[in-house]
Amino acid sequence: MREIVRLVKNVYNLVEILGDIRAIMQEMNQCQKEMQSDFQALIKSDEKETYLTAKQVANLLSVDVKTVRNWKLSGALEPDTIRGRKLYAKSKVLKYGHTRFGR
Incomplete structure (x- = not known):
């Protein structure tokens, strides 16, 4: 029984960690989009x-x-x-x- 409780806790911890990873990945995607936009603006200004x-x-x-x-x-x-x-x-x-x- 203890083993099952421990496994369930581990599963909940993993689900929580996966949620954190998903949030971090979304932030990284947003940062990447902003950086890409800034980089394109920089390229356009350098072309001029x-x-x-x-x-x-x-x-x-x-x-x-x-x-x-x-x-x-x-x-x-x-x-x-x-x-x-x-x-x-x-x-x-x-x-x-x-x-x-x-x-």
């Missing part, structure tokens, strides 16, 4: 963005390439890594140039 090399940034802001590299090292203007290359988003460059030089 123009990326520049350090030399192009230097030409755009009329500074030396070493200045652009110094900004990178100081964290003032950080590049993005696109396909293994360090490139600067033109929108960030223009914003930085405007705040720094009024250009």
